Amino acid sequence: MITTVDTHTCSNCGSANIVRNGHNKSGSPTYHCKDCKVYRVLKKKKTVDMEAVARTYEERNSYRSTGRIFNISHVSVYNHLKKKPKN
Numbered sequence: 001m002i003t004t005v006d007t008h009t010c011s012n013c014g015s016a017n018i019v020r021n022g023h024n025k026s027g028s029p030t031y032h033c034k035d036c037k038v039y040r041v042l043k044k045k046k047t048v049d050m051e052a053v054a055r056t057y058e059e060r061n062s063y064r065s066t067g068r069i070f071n072i073s074h075v076s077v078y079n080h081l082k083k084k085p086k087n
């Protein structure tokens, strides 16, 4: 049975006439808007300000403590700082 999601609205047109439509490859639930016919992710994953992560690491915090502060993996901190050009 398909039920409407009454607490969410379409991010494209703002309509509340949306239905759940399974999950995408990474497991996030998707919806289908019946008004503008788009398929989108219902709730975006959290985003972390990676510049703030880099600044926190440069204040002599470790990878793990920086990860704990921002609630991300220490490997994510390491991978971001490895990509970042040194100045």
Ligand SMILES: [Zn+2]
Pocket (backbone or CB within 6 Å): 010, 011, 012, 013, 014, 015, 033, 034, 035, 036, 037, 038
């Ligand atoms: Zn829509």
